[in-house]
Amino acid sequence: MNQPEATVGDLGEQGILDTILPLLDSRTANLGPGDDAGALNVQGTEILVSVDTLVENQDFKLIWPSGLEHRAYDIGWKSIAQNVSDINAMGGRSTGAVISLSLPPTTSLEWVKDFAQGIADAINALGAKELTILGGDLGKSTEISVTTTVLGETAHGKILRSGAKPGDVIAVAGRLGDAGAGLSVLEHGSSATTWSRAVRRIAEAQCKPVPPLGSGPRAAEAGANAMMDISDGLVRDTARLAKSSGVSIDFERQVLQKFAARLAPAAQLTKADPMDWVLHGGEDFGLLAAFPADAEVPEEFTVLGVAKARSGRRSLVTVDGKTVTANAGFDHFN
Amino acid sequence: MNQPEATVGDLGEQGILDTILPLLDSRTANLGPGDDAGALNVQGTEILVSVDTLVENQDFKLIWPSGLEHRAYDIGWKSIAQNVSDINAMGGRSTGAVISLSLPPTTSLEWVKDFAQGIADAINALGAKELTILGGDLGKSTEISVTTTVLGETAHGKILRSGAKPGDVIAVAGRLGDAGAGLSVLEHGSSATTWSRAVRRIAEAQCKPVPPLGSGPRAAEAGANAMMDISDGLVRDTARLAKSSGVSIDFERQVLQKFAARLAPAAQLTKADPMDWVLHGGEDFGLLAAFPADAEVPEEFTVLGVAKARSGRRSLVTVDGKTVTANAGFDHFN
Structure with missing residues (x-):
């Protein structure tokens, strides 16, 4: 059994999930066996939902060891790309997104503009033409963190x-x-x-x-x-x-x-x-x-x-x- | 006009939004004038969507200056409470949620269990009886950050x-x-x-x-x-x-x-x-x-x-x- 002093670093993702899911048991009826997106039935239509977070120094580095600067534009782009990909992988089309952005207060306004442009361009260039930004959240943090949730629909039922x-x-x-x-x-x-x-x-x-x-x-x-x-x-x-x-x-x-x-x-x-x-x-x-x-x-x-x-x-x-x-x-x- | 060196701390939330929203213009058709939740039309049914993030040392302190320890249970509880509140404020019922959790690898497994229990208990105790957890994301960070997205529906049309x-x-x-x-x-x-x-x-x-x-x-x-x-x-x-x-x-x-x-x-x-x-x-x-x-x-x-x-x-x-x-x-x- 798990020791009380066990850490999430010891257990890894699957170990953490094995701990959490039984506690949420009665609330996860629709949760698939690790599929790319969850699904919610709305008046007979199945809504697909996917969420992913990008965190500074974990998922990107503002300056990579090679010396390349990581553009805010690319962070915005990737936050859309990885979630529309999950909907795509279920055979669906992305229809809506909400974006939560946590930033150090010293972040430049130019950075934020570049980030937003990356989001807009990813939606257009990747061809997610039905995707609408439905809302978001802005807050303070010491490291940059972006969580994007994308909703989607399928025409032919989802592929597992x-x-x-x-x-x-x-x-x-x-x-x-x-x-x-x-x-x-x-x-x-x-x-x-x-x-x-x-x-x-x-x-x-x-x-x-x-x-x-x-x-x-x-x-x-x-x-x-x-x-x-x-x-x-x-x-x-x-x-x-x-x-x-x-x-x-x-x-x-x-x-x-x-x-x-x-x-x-x-x-x-x-x-x-x-x-x-x-x-x-x-x-x-x-x-x-x-x-x-x-x-x-x-x-x-x-x-x-x-x-x-x-x-x-x-x-x-x-x-x-x-x-x-x-x-x-x-x-x-x- | 904004100086190139302006920071998000200088501008505040509204200033940041005023910068971002024009860039996303063609993609925010459904975005309300600051309502609590966004809305997506799915085959004639309106789906409400709300997102909020809680970040360590911004939205809670693990140990408050008073000496009180902030329980992981309460963080899980609040991450649900503030989002179901947004759906409630539109006159709706919460039907689904996805949760993204970023944690330092040194976080104890007990902490994660306590967090999950707070989520499960909030859903039950607050009376969000139709709310299903649809999925989530787990990742590493240096500060604890929780982003919860809740979906909902209204019976009588949304209240703005x-x-x-x-x-x-x-x-x-x-x-x-x-x-x-x-x-x-x-x-x-x-x-x-x-x-x-x-x-x-x-x-x-x-x-x-x-x-x-x-x-x-x-x-x-x-x-x-x-x-x-x-x-x-x-x-x-x-x-x-x-x-x-x-x-x-x-x-x-x-x-x-x-x-x-x-x-x-x-x-x-x-x-x-x-x-x-x-x-x-x-x-x-x-x-x-x-x-x-x-x-x-x-x-x-x-x-x-x-x-x-x-x-x-x-x-x-x-x-x-x-x-x-x-x-x-x-x-x-x-």
Whole structure:
């Protein structure tokens, strides 16, 4: 059992949730098994709800070790991007948002303007054309913190993580590994002044992610059995989808290598294996979807592999048949 | 014009909003003129949305100057209370919530349990019986921060701040001044060990507010023309309602004094004038409502005064005909 002196850092996210959820038991009837967004039934229509927080020095650094300044614009952009991605991953369209912003009083007004412009531009550029800002909250803090809640609707009913079946084709839309590679170059000491245009683009994938909106509803229309966005890394998130669905999933290394090849400029700079970013990098907010073998997979999806019946009691994620496990380091508390 | 070096501390909340809102212009079509909650139309049903953030050392102190420890339970309670209050103030019922919690990794697991219990108990004890927790977010920070978003619905259409008419009766339900008095005793150096039971109850009004749920929908049924919750103080919030409605509002000192009399134990301790708490204290989350003169005001409301036609171009708040203005110090950034 837990010691009274246990800390949230000891337990990690799942341990904390395992502690909290029983206390809220009677109040969480609609809470899905870890899906990207919650759902509320309103007069027969299902409203999707997603919330995410960005905190200074945890989710971004105002000045990265590479020397790059993190723009307020990008913080505004990402706070929208990661939440509309969650709605997208359920096959939905984002319709409304509220934003709570906590700021040190010394923050410049220019910073706030730049932040708001990033929000407005993300909504437009990502194509969340039905999204309206419904309200917000402003307050004081010692570190910058932004919490955005996005509401959405689906036309075809929501797509869960749990519906993948043996024989399904597993495919991805959007970027894979770019944001992870971007994080590595941003963290790479004092290098920003030497970056090539290609490296700068990779860094931007971390600061200003582009989830493939539109692909969520298109995948739903094409008959996807299961879907989620990749926020914590391909292997970690695929393992969640596989476990929820009771299947194993095998990827083809050759296809993954095509994604890795695009990250060569970052790998040269940081002396890393780019395949690590493809397998374990988070925050690209690409879509991972399982389609029936006879479905017409929308063209922006790349088929990475297949779902298989489990051979034992555990759901496995394999690459060319060889088991891979998630890197440590993606739990927000570990 | 704003200087480039202007800070959010210089501008205050309204100045920041005046900067942000034009940038989000095309995206804020549904944003009301400062009402308690935003609204989203879902297939003909109006969904109300409210968000509020509590930040350590801004909205609560883990140990107050008086020596009182602020319980995690109360933080969970208040994060629910202040948002269901916003929905209540629109005449609505709360139906769903998402909660984002940012914590230092050294936070004890007991703290998290206590926090979750406060959430569950607030939902039950305040009577938000349709409220379901739909999801949340957990992350790391150096200071504790909780952002709760609550969704709601109304049966009779939402009640705005802007509908008060000359001749309307102005009434309040719930506490008035208690939370402000509570804040004063909590801040009163090293006094907690000497508190009487009455003072402890007043301190609790700050830590664990009890918005009068049920009174919002009842006021709506009784035909209230305008409504809002009192979160920033009676005078400040009444001025907002008066300005939105284009009226002036006059209160009777004799009635306000009855509320002040209840705060005598706190006033004795801190050598304060309890009328200051009644006029300027925030966070009781009582309901301020304007009823037509011939309406049957629900019995839990106390009539404080009347709305009058403006004599000049400005909306005034008066007590026995004498103008009162809001204290400084309630802007989150000033």
